[in-house]
Amino acid sequence: MTEQRIGFIGLGNVGSQLAGNLLRHGVDLTVRDIDPQRVAPLVARGARAAASARELAAAVDVVITCLPSPEICALVMEGADGVLAGLASGTLWLEMSTTDHAEVCRLAAAVEERGATALDCPVSGGCHRAASGNISIFAGGTRTAFERALPVLAILGQRILHTGPLGSASQLKVLTNYLCTVHLAALAEALTVARVAGLDLNTAYEAIRISSGNSFVHETESQVILNGSRDINFTMDLVIKDVGLFDSLARELGVPLELSPLVLAIFRDGAGRYGGRELSPNIIRRLEEACGVRVLGSGFPAQLTDEEPKVRGYEVVPRGR
Numbered sequence: 001m002t003e004q005r006i007g008f009i010g011l012g013n014v015g016s017q018l019a020g021n022l023l024r025h026g027v028d029l030t031v032r033d034i035d036p037q038r039v040a041p042l043v044a045r046g047a048r049a050a051a052s053a054r055e056l057a058a059a060v061d062v063v064i065t066c067l068p069s070p071e072i073c074a075l076v077m078e079g080a081d082g083v084l085a086g087l088a089s090g091t092l093w094l095e096m097s098t099t100d101h102a103e104v105c106r107l108a109a110a111v112e113e114r115g116a117t118a119l120d121c122p123v124s125g126g127c128h129r130a131a132s133g134n135i136s137i138f139a140g141g142t143r144t145a146f147e148r149a150l151p152v153l154a155i156l157g158q159r160i161l162h163t164g165p166l167g168s169a170s171q172l173k174v175l176t177n178y179l180c181t182v183h184l185a186a187l188a189e190a191l192t193v194a195r196v197a198g199l200d201l202n203t204a205y206e207a208i209r210i211s212s213g214n215s216f217v218h219e220t221e222s223q224v225i226l227n228g229s230r231d232i233n234f235t236m237d238l239v240i241k242d243v244g245l246f247d248s249l250a251r252e253l254g255v256p257l258e259l260s261p262l263v264l265a266i267f268r269d270g271a272g273r274y275g276g277r278e279l280s281p282n283i284i285r286r287l288e289e290a291c292g293v294r295v296l297g298s299g300f301p302a303q304l305t306d307e308e309p310k311v312r313g314y315e316v317v318p319r320g321r
Contacts, residue, residue, distance in 0.1 A: 007060035011038035013233040015066035017130035025155045032056045057086035066096040070103040089115030101167035122173035127233040132306035134158040140169030154313030161316045178246040183217035188284035201297040226297035230281040237276030
């Protein structure tokens, strides 16, 4: 258990689960969110509430942000009552949002001007793994900063990868979210074809699971698709934001992508039809409506839970290191 005082800003679907893990491990925790209903459950469990990001930053050794967009993160960091206004020398800032790598580097420079240290530390694996503490974490920054952050990251997640310099973790995060989205769009097509062909969808699920067509996305999101809840705690507007960040990175680097613009168009169409806050696995609804079918199985859960016992997080070392 770390003895550091930790502040957590951004208690959305993932952030609230991550903050809850810190409380379960006895961490001295201060929290902040613009929605008091997200703050209250954590305060009831022993956290303190901060009236502003500035107040939180001044009271802790480690500031963690987990926010929905680069624009919101900039506001939280740079506002009159933002993190930078209260940040003391020696504080550690962990940016756990899925964000733009150039933006995190820009904000990190302002953090370091105040004698503090920054790491970008996005997470991957879904809300069910954030809840269990078995989520994966990428961490970009100096090796010294990574080793300082590792005890906190080991509580929050299981597999922890030092990705290299600051910003590299954010680049890898949008890359992996892009791949997740491609898999989801492909699974929507595959499962709809199976349904229209008259195949048993429970059998189709297992065929994909035990084959070369399998993926993490299939083992998770296909289950809530076939249940009908489509509830993965992730929405189409966030897909568009994340894939948009990946697409922007590719264009910045001059890489002529073909799938990425198509996937963006699919989800923009879905958001236009059903709203940006529609759950992302319900992208299959476009195909269901076009074919006049419902793609449903039986016995699948409405929401995912992580059955893997929590173990203390550990560093994943790339091959050849």
